[in-house]
Amino acid sequence: MSLRPLNLHSEPSVIFLVLLCLEPRVRVQSAPICAQGYAGCQLRSLADLFDRVIQHSARMHGLSSDLHSEFEQYFLPSKNQIGRINRKCHTSSILTPNDKENAQRLAREELTEVILKLLAAWRDPLSQVHQSMAHREDSFSSFSSNRALEMSDMVHQLRSGVEKVAEKMQLLGMISNSLSSVSSSAEALPSSSSSSSAEALPLPSSRGSRSRSHYELLHCFRRDSDKVQSYLKMLKCRIVPEHGC
Amino acid sequence: MRVVTTMVATIHAQFLGVKKDFDMWRDAGVTLILSLIFADVLESARFSPPGKPKLTGCRSPEKETFTCWWEPGPDGGLPTSYSLYYRKDNSDTVYECPDYHTAGKNSCFFNKYETSIWVNYNITVMATNALGSSVSDPVDVDVVYIVQPHTPENVTAVVYTDDDDDPFLLARWEPPRKVDTHSGWITLVYELRVKLEKGDTWEEHFAGQQKQFNIFSPRSGEVYMVQVRCKPDHGFWSEWSPISYVKVPDYIHRERSMWILIAVISAFVFLIFTWTVKHNSVKRFLLPPVPRPKIRGFDTQLLKSGKSEEVLGGLVIQGFPPTSDYDDLLVECLEVYDEEQELVVDGKDLQEGCLKSKSRSDSDSGRGSCDSHTLLMEKCGGAKEGPPTVLNGKQGQAGRGPLEKSNSHGHRLDAAESPDETNGSLSTVFSSQQQSHKPSSHSIPEIPRQCRVPGNHCPSTHQHDYKESLADAACLGKPLAGYRCMQAYSDHNIHKIGHKREATFQTSKSTGYVEVQKVEQENMLIVNPIAKEVRDLYHPEPTGQDYSKVNDVVNDNVLLLQREIAAKNQVAGNPTENCPHQQAGKPAIHTAVPLHYEVCLASNGYVTQPQK
Numbered sequence: 001m002s003l004r005p006l007n008l009h010s011e012p013s014v015i016f017l018v019l020l021c022l023e024p025r026v027r028v029q030s031a032p033i034c035a036q037g038y039a040g041c042q043l044r045s046l047a048d049l050f051d052r053v054i055q056h057s058a059r060m061h062g063l064s065s066d067l068h069s070e071f072e073q074y075f076l077p078s079k080n081q082i083g084r085i086n087r088k089c090h091t092s093s094i095l096t097p098n099d100k101e102n103a104q105r106l107a108r109e110e111l112t113e114v115i116l117k118l119l120a121a122w123r124d125p126l127s128q129v130h131q132s133m134a135h136r137e138d139s140f141s142s143f144s145s146n147r148a149l150e151m152s153d154m155v156h157q158l159r160s161g162v163e164k165v166a167e168k169m170q171l172l173g174m175i176s177n178s179l180s181s182v183s184s185s186a187e188a189l190p191s192s193s194s195s196s197s198a199e200a201l202p203l204p205s206s207r208g209s210r211s212r213s214h215y216e217l218l219h220c221f222r223r224d225s226d227k228v229q230s231y232l233k234m235l236k237c238r239i240v241p242e243h244g245c
Numbered sequence: 246m247r248v249v250t251t252m253v254a255t256i257h258a259q260f261l262g263v264k265k266d267f268d269m270w271r272d273a274g275v276t277l278i279l280s281l282i283f284a285d286v287l288e289s290a291r292f293s294p295p296g297k298p299k300l301t302g303c304r305s306p307e308k309e310t311f312t313c314w315w316e317p318g319p320d321g322g323l324p325t326s327y328s329l330y331y332r333k334d335n336s337d338t339v340y341e342c343p344d345y346h347t348a349g350k351n352s353c354f355f356n357k358y359e360t361s362i363w364v365n366y367n368i369t370v371m372a373t374n375a376l377g378s379s380v381s382d383p384v385d386v387d388v389v390y391i392v393q394p395h396t397p398e399n400v401t402a403v404v405y406t407d408d409d410d411d412p413f414l415l416a417r418w419e420p421p422r423k424v425d426t427h428s429g430w431i432t433l434v435y436e437l438r439v440k441l442e443k444g445d446t447w448e449e450h451f452a453g454q455q456k457q458f459n460i461f462s463p464r465s466g467e468v469y470m471v472q473v474r475c476k477p478d479h480g481f482w483s484e485w486s487p488i489s490y491v492k493v494p495d496y497i498h499r500e501r502s503m504w505i506l507i508a509v510i511s512a513f514v515f516l517i518f519t520w521t522v523k524h525n526s527v528k529r530f531l532l533p534p535v536p537r538p539k540i541r542g543f544d545t546q547l548l549k550s551g552k553s554e555e556v557l558g559g560l561v562i563q564g565f566p567p568t569s570d571y572d573d574l575l576v577e578c579l580e581v582y583d584e585e586q587e588l589v590v591d592g593k594d595l596q597e598g599c600l601k602s603k604s605r606s607d608s609d610s611g612r613g614s615c616d617s618h619t620l621l622m623e624k625c626g627g628a629k630e631g632p633p634t635v636l637n638g639k640q641g642q643a644g645r646g647p648l649e650k651s652n653s654h655g656h657r658l659d660a661a662e663s664p665d666e667t668n669g670s671l672s673t674v675f676s677s678q679q680q681s682h683k684p685s686s687h688s689i690p691e692i693p694r695q696c697r698v699p700g701n702h703c704p705s706t707h708q709h710d711y712k713e714s715l716a717d718a719a720c721l722g723k724p725l726a727g728y729r730c731m732q733a734y735s736d737h738n739i740h741k742i743g744h745k746r747e748a749t750f751q752t753s754k755s756t757g758y759v760e761v762q763k764v765e766q767e768n769m770l771i772v773n774p775i776a777k778e779v780r781d782l783y784h785p786e787p788t789g790q791d792y793s794k795v796n797d798v799v800n801d802n803v804l805l806l807q808r809e810i811a812a813k814n815q816v817a818g819n820p821t822e823n824c825p826h827q828q829a830g831k832p833a834i835h836t837a838v839p840l841h842y843e844v845c846l847a848s849n850g851y852v853t854q855p856q857k
Contacts, residue, residue: 058478065479088335098361100309100430223363226389226479230430237429244454245429 046168047243050236053161057232060154061225067147068218074140089220091121096227103234109175112166115231118224119159126152126221129214144214151221158228174239293321294377298370300384305392307423308431308477309357312348315370315381323374329353332367362388392480395421397435402471402491404463411499414439414460414491418473421483433475438485442468463493
């Protein structure tokens with residue numbers, strides 16, 4: 001019930017107030033949306049959040065694999081190039097579980113942290129790809145640069161989504177409050193990634209080498225987006241298993 | 246080398262010149278040389294290092310293990326061994342396949358401890374034999390993208406009936422055994438396909454992540470075949486599961502049975518409706534009769550039979566022209582034939598008309614109008630021809646003259662001759678203003694119908710049309726056959742009676758019966774015009790003042806008129822009496838009319854000719 005200050009100068013509001021006070025049924029009350037009780041409803045909303053985030057990551061992964069295959073056809077028709085994927089991804093420093101057991105062995109907080117790290121590590125490189133390709137004039141490059149920009153935005157949105165999920169989980173007491181360090185550690189990565197890429201790659205002077213670096217970057221990103229999606233699914237089924245696992 | 250040595254040995258032997266031993270040596274050497282050559286040749290054709298094997302593919306059924314297969318190349322004739330080597334993720338460490346047997350021949354199986362996801366495997370196969378080895382082209386594999394699960398398991402399809410609703414097919418299945426979907430490691434999507442056992446095409450349905458599917462409205466009594474397959478997020482579709490059969494029991498769609506019920510009930514209602522309401526009205530409503538041209542009384546069948554008379558007879562409308570009380574409106578045509586004095590005929594046309602012949606059979610009931618001048622004449626003419634009128638058998642009396650008069654209409658009397666009193670000539674007759682004089686033949690049953698005449702309605706209406714009021718042979722009208730033509734008198738001379746006096750008496754427009762006022766000079770009647778309502782001429786026993794009955798015929802030339810009411814006329818004459826069956830009439834004879842010829846007074850008061 002809301003109390004409103006009496007304003008004798010305006011008649012309609014006075015009438016409204018009178019009605020409000022007189023008629024109890026007119027008063028507005030908040031009612032819960034779901035009828036399962038507080039905890040049940042919270043879990044329900046968490047599960048919905050997870051679903052949203054997972055869908056988002058799936059879309060992101062789809063975009064990345066599309067772009068990667070297009071790049072493969074366009075720039076590198078011959079597949080017999082030795083060592084073309086010999087470069088390490090700049091995110092390889094982040095320890096990620098590479099099989100199911102390892103992923104299950106990780107604690108929830110750690111898993112969440114890994115996800116956030118990965119997402120944090122990819123925002124800048126993608127925008128770099130976008131910028132470097134935007135200067136070109138061919139249609140494919142402009143198309144790829146738009147895609148790269150789109151993916152960069154998605155990474156950012158996904159990251160904020162996962163952060164919200166983490167907050168909710170912390171709220172519900174499912175994970176501890178040790179995630180605050182993620183953002184700070186993630187900031188260190190871009191510089192390292194850029195430095196590593198600078199070390200690993202020759203100066204992107206020629207078009208071909210630049211394309212190659214883009215291609216490898218996309219290859220890495222495709223893999224990492226799949227990791228993110230898988231980890232999110234595992235996290236969901238660990239935390240809210242009754243909602244579609 | 247050996248060849249050379251042998252040759253050298255041979256030459257040496259030759260040089261040594263051993264005579265008798267040389268042949269032996271020579272044979273042995275040749276054999277040796279030949280065998281060596283042969284062996285050498287053979288050897289170079291059969292053995293070689295192995296050809297390049299080829300990796301055909303790698304698959305992982307559950308994203309935890311995977312298997313790779315290869316194709317051996319030509320093996321070079323020697324036993325060849327294959328070995329698979331791989332490198333992980335750009336490291337330089339080369340590992341060899343741990344398991345060559347689990348997955349069959351020419352395969353390599355990686356168990357879950359050796360399998361890493363999101364790691365790039367660089368795999369090669371090497372074939373080795375005694376002569377050499379060869380390495381296949383390398384293949385990069387990331388396990389995530391080579392997942393192809395097994396088929397879904399426990400695929401069941403049943404017919405599910407939910408209370409009274411229509412049944413539907415419910416298909417259920419489970420994920421393949423090894424795939425771990427509970428932990429979220431793999432997310433599977435399913436696809437189902439259905440086919441009628443008799444049909445040819447499969448109907449595919451995408452089921453998403455659910456493990457059951459409904460197929461609604463299956464055909465009753467049919468057998469269905471169901472198959473399911475699955476696929477991970479990014480991977481390959483599995484094979485189709487083995488077929489599951491399901492038989493649908495016989496049933497009728499609820500909706501269809503409802504419609505059948507509605508149709509039956511409405512048909513029933515409709516039937517009741519058509520029977521309760523009259524047949525005809527419904528029939529008329531649904532199929533209104535198409536108006537067709539039809540002549541009433543015209544029977545086409547009869548026409549076809551050729552009897553035209555009967556057909557035409559049917560066309561005659563009985564009772565047309567409409568008559569009312571003009572039954573007795575028969576105006577008798579009194580033809581007075583005066584030998585001495587020709588009656589003046591009024592109007593030439595009349596005369597002409599009389600000469601016209603008239604067709605006898607006139608079946609047109611609509612013909613003729615009172616007003617027609619010519620018609621009148623025609624009638625006259627026709628009459629002259631001698632229509633078969635029947636005058637109660639009195640036809641043949643031409644000689645006598647026309648008289649006949651009948652009605653004892655006071656006004657008319659024409660006496661033909663009055664031997665006694667008159668001079669033998671009777672002047673006239675005048676007309677009774679009655680235009681429509683119709684020679685009445687009260688007893689004329691058959692009369693040529695043509696004589697229609699100024700017919701019945703004439704008296705009432707169109708009198709002015711006729712100047713010659715008198716008679717003419719006008720027919721008249723009415724009754725019975727409807728057209729009586731008084732031309733009954735045709736046998737006799739029918740004259741138009743002139744209008745000598747007409748003007749005098751044409752004051753009134755009514756059917757003018759004229760009252761006889763008095764008789765002068767024994768052969769003249771003076772009459773008074775009477776404007777009264779039309780009287781029915783054909784009335785055997787007229788009542789009323791204006792009519793006079795002839796009571797008695799005296800002296801053969803006098804009519805005794807009988808007046809029951811106060812009589813105005815007084816006529817003197819010599820009635821003649823010649824009739825055998827004359828009966829004494831009623832008393833009170835007030836008038837007498839001189840007659841010129843024999844007449845008979847019939848019992849009913851009418852004057853007739855005596856029967857001789």
